[in-house]
Amino acid sequence: MAPVRKYGESAPVVNDPGGKPLRADARRNRERVLEAARAAFAADGVAVPLDEIARLAGVGAGTVYRHFPTKEALFEAVMVERVQRLAERARARAQEKDPTEALLGFVHHLIEEAAPKRDLIDALAHAGVDLHRSLRDIADEMRGHIAGMLTRAQQAGGIRRDITIAELMALLSGIITSGQAEHHGRPAPRIDRIADVVCDGLRHRVRRRMTSS
16 A cells, blocks of 8 residues: 655655656646646535546646546545545544543534535545545544544543444534535525534533422
């Protein structure tokens, strides 16, 4: 498996299929394709045609295919970068002193970052695409950091103890998907407000027993 670039690191030298470093113009074209793909996939998900990405990038379809032989390969390249950023954010949050605020802060960020972007929804659902192990590994890493924050926050008494990591991930996935749902003329839900409600619901509440006088 090829090494994954961490967010903030310099981009590695990209080689052609024969293993030789790409020329400067070829590297520029590749980055133009990736930039166009980021926007197209975020807006329309994995269904966007490669020809449309080529048009947005201002290059010929052959240029796209030389760098990314399939749409799945291009989708994966975009998603590895995007999910890696989320995993890095989760890792940083997991190291914070207050596990409750760390978890809630990341949950809020994940909902607001992912809900408007169709590609993250498709990636989480796998969208019928055979995703490479590198992307699955990054997603698993992010889930591991979330699970660690959840356990620590529950042990600290800040998060309700009756929710599991599987339930939390299912909840987040459902919320993220709902952010892309069609609303048939009705106002779209405010994602920041939804995130606030979710975080409030995750907090542990001390229930006072009612006593009769």
